[in-house]
Amino acid sequence: xxxxxxxxxxxxxxxxxxxxxxxxxxxxxxxxxxxxxxxxxxxxxxxxxxxxxxxxxxxxxxxxxxxxxxxxxxxxxxxxxxxxxxxxxxxxxxxxxxxxxxxxxxxxxxxxxxxxxxxxxxxxxxxxxxxxxxxxxxxxxxxxx
Amino acid sequence: xxxxxxxxxxxxxxxxxxxxxxxxxxxxxxxxxxxxxxxxxxxxxxxxxxxxxxxxxxxxxxxxxxxxxxxxxxxxxxxxxxxxxxxxxxxxxxxxxxxxxxxxxxxxxxxxxxxxxxxxxxxxxxxxxxxxxxxxxxxxxxxxxxxxxxxxxxxxxxxxxxxxxxxxxxxxxxxxxxxxxxxxxxxxxxxxxxxxxxxxxxxxxxxxxxxxxxxxxxxxxxxxxxxxxxxxxxxxxxxxxxxxxxxxxxxxxxxxxxxxxxxxxxxxxxxxxxxxxxxxxxxxxxxxxxxxxxxxxxxxxxxxxxxxxxxxxxxxxxxxx
Numbered sequence: 001x002x003x004x005x006x007x008x009x010x011x012x013x014x015x016x017x018x019x020x021x022x023x024x025x026x027x028x029x030x031x032x033x034x035x036x037x038x039x040x041x042x043x044x045x046x047x048x049x050x051x052x053x054x055x056x057x058x059x060x061x062x063x064x065x066x067x068x069x070x071x072x073x074x075x076x077x078x079x080x081x082x083x084x085x086x087x088x089x090x091x092x093x094x095x096x097x098x099x100x101x102x103x104x105x106x107x108x109x110x111x112x113x114x115x116x117x118x119x120x121x122x123x124x125x126x127x128x129x130x131x132x133x134x135x136x137x138x139x140x141x142x143x144x145x
Numbered sequence: 146x147x148x149x150x151x152x153x154x155x156x157x158x159x160x161x162x163x164x165x166x167x168x169x170x171x172x173x174x175x176x177x178x179x180x181x182x183x184x185x186x187x188x189x190x191x192x193x194x195x196x197x198x199x200x201x202x203x204x205x206x207x208x209x210x211x212x213x214x215x216x217x218x219x220x221x222x223x224x225x226x227x228x229x230x231x232x233x234x235x236x237x238x239x240x241x242x243x244x245x246x247x248x249x250x251x252x253x254x255x256x257x258x259x260x261x262x263x264x265x266x267x268x269x270x271x272x273x274x275x276x277x278x279x280x281x282x283x284x285x286x287x288x289x290x291x292x293x294x295x296x297x298x299x300x301x302x303x304x305x306x307x308x309x310x311x312x313x314x315x316x317x318x319x320x321x322x323x324x325x326x327x328x329x330x331x332x333x334x335x336x337x338x339x340x341x342x343x344x345x346x347x348x349x350x351x352x353x354x355x356x357x358x359x360x361x362x363x364x365x366x367x368x369x370x371x372x373x374x375x376x377x378x379x380x381x382x383x384x385x386x387x388x389x390x391x392x393x394x395x396x397x398x399x400x401x402x403x404x405x406x407x408x409x410x411x412x413x414x415x416x417x418x419x420x421x422x423x424x425x426x427x428x429x430x431x432x433x434x435x436x437x438x439x440x441x442x443x444x445x446x447x448x449x450x451x452x453x454x455x456x457x458x459x460x461x462x463x464x465x466x
Contacts, residue, residue: 044422045414048460079426082437083447087422090251090448092465131462133301 006056006122008032010115011046013039013074016063018108026108030115039063039100040073044084047098054130057122059114060100067104074102094125150206150327153185153197153226154236157219158246158296159212163237164188166313167209170320177323181206185226194222197229205230207326211313213239213246213457214297217278218290227303234322234338238312238407240299241337243457245312247296248449250456250463254294295463296456308337312407312454315394339392341412344404347391350376359430363440366403377403378428383450388414388421407454416460418451 009032012018018026018035027033032055036042039062047058060081062074078100085095099118105111156164168174168189184205185192197205208230214220227233238244249257262268262275278291299305309322322338325331332338345351354376364381371377377384384403390411397404410417431437444450452459 043419044426045416045419045460048416048419052460076427078434079429079431079437080423082434083422083426083441084419086441087418087448087451088461090446090464091461093461129465131295131465133297133462 004123004127006119006127007054008057008059008115008119008122009034009050009055010059010061010111011036011039011042012061012108012111013037013063015069016067016104016106017061018105018111020106021108026111029112033111033115038068038070038073039077039102040068040070042077042080044080044087047084051093051097051128056125056128057097057099057118059118060098061105061111061114062100062102064104065102078102093128096121096125097128149180149182151184151200151204152181153205153208153230154183154189155185155187155208155210155222155226157210157212157223157240157299158215159237159239161188163211163239163313166237166311166316166319169316171316173316173320180327194225197225200229202228203231207232207234209234209236210299211236211240213243214293214299214302215246215249215295216290216292220302223299223303232306232326233299233303234307234309234326235299235305236309237314238310238409238454240305241308241310241458242409242455243296243298244407244454247298247455247457248453250295251448251452253464253466254292255466258292298458301457306334307331308339310337310339310390310408311393315392315396317394318392337390337409337412339390339408342391343411344386344389344391344393344395344408348376348386348395348398350374350398354379358428360428360440361430363444371401371403373401383425383444385417385421385451385453387424388417405453406451409455409458415458417455418448418459421451 010030011034014035014037023035039060042060050058060077062077065075068074081098081100084098088095088097101114154164154167183190184200185197208226210223210226210233214223235241239246258275262270276289279286279288309318318339353374358378360381362381363383366382371380371382382403385406386404388410389404389406390408393408406417410420414420429437429440431440
């Protein structure tokens with residue numbers, strides 16, 4: 001597992017994270033970085049879709065609690081993550097694969113650190129098991145031959 | 146006779162409720178029977194699969210298939226009908242999304258077998274026999290279909306032309322679907338033959354919904370006497386209406402039961418459960434994460450509740466082991 005490089009998708013709110021930094025420069029440092037307007041914009045469907053598309057983990061960076069530009073988008077996101085983690089557990093997926101941090105970092109220098117930290121967790125967990133749908137080559141088709 | 150379109154109705158892993166729903170067309174089913182030639186309908190008529198095998202490819206105008214795919218027999222029948230049919234209609238929640246049997250995707254084949262053939266209190270199995278696809282008895286080989294690792298929706302096995310969800314689909318939509326085929330007035334392939342909106346849009350209780358639903362507590366339907374005219378969510382009862390396609394005729398609402406999601410996701414949405422998570426999260430009127438925990442942790446099986454009919458077609462498909 002030592003060669004495993006986890007694929008992490010990082011959503012961060014533009015109101016709290018890296019708005020003073022150089023987006024292109026930060027983007028070069030952070031793979032799969034998706035700056036968005038409000039962490040509350042991250043739908044549970046976006047997270048499960050990331051997993052379906054091959055992500056090993058999803059990190060959401062929102063503004064500090066009580067400090068959302070849209071009143072409570074960050075808290076909505078936090079509640080969503082709590083529910084999502086329960087759902088992931090039922091699918092046999094480690095809840096740690098989705099994480100939300102509510103803080104502020106205008107320069108965005110902490111983003112690569114958070115990404116690194118979570119990537120360590122993911123490295124320990126190993127790759128997310130993908131479900132391959134065998135579709136048209138299933139047993140009955142083989143048995144016919 | 147020869148000019149009538151041939152129609153097959155078949156169940157895979159179904160309960161028979163979908164076939165019953167066809168019979169519930171009442172007198173109209175007789176008109177349908179006049180207009181078409183049935184070539185297969187295991188629940189109602191005595192045709193054999195080899196009769197279907199004897200047909201030319203695409204000789205059947207329409208195959209109406211209900212039930213999920215869980216074993217090699219289901220798969221074989223599904224593929225046979227696909228080969229012989231011009232159109233395949235996935236009929237009912239199981240064929241469209243995996244249905245309630247799809248909840249088995251939250252457990253494993255191994256756990257199911259261990260419970261059913263070893264651990265359940267009513268099981269007496271001293272030799273520890275488990276069903277095998279092949280076994281020899283008195284020098285003869287006996288076979289059983291192979292039980293797959295998970296439940297599949299029909300379109301995960303064969304190409305499906307149209308979808309008609311519901312558990313079971315309601316008579317008006319069935320009649321529309323059959324008429325559309327008979328008259329050739331069909332929407333683009335891949336369409337779901339049901340309205341596009343969410344159930345809340347057509348629900349009569351919608352007018353009682355407050356501008357913002359704020360849940361301090363979540364109750365289960367049997368724990369309270371629900372008001373028969375008020376929005377379930379406003380009463381703190383989980384109702385999947387916001388994330389479920391309408392078209393069912395609100396039959397559950399009418400008997401004071403919340404929506405359980407048998408019509409699947411609304412048009413354009415793939416994962417109904419994830420959408421409901423987002424909706425539910427915003428409805429929880431809590432101050433901090435501890436209160437979220439107190440509120441949500443008492444729900445026994447959140448994933449099962451939200452994916453009651455659609456786990457196999459959800460983004461995450463099934464439990465990892």
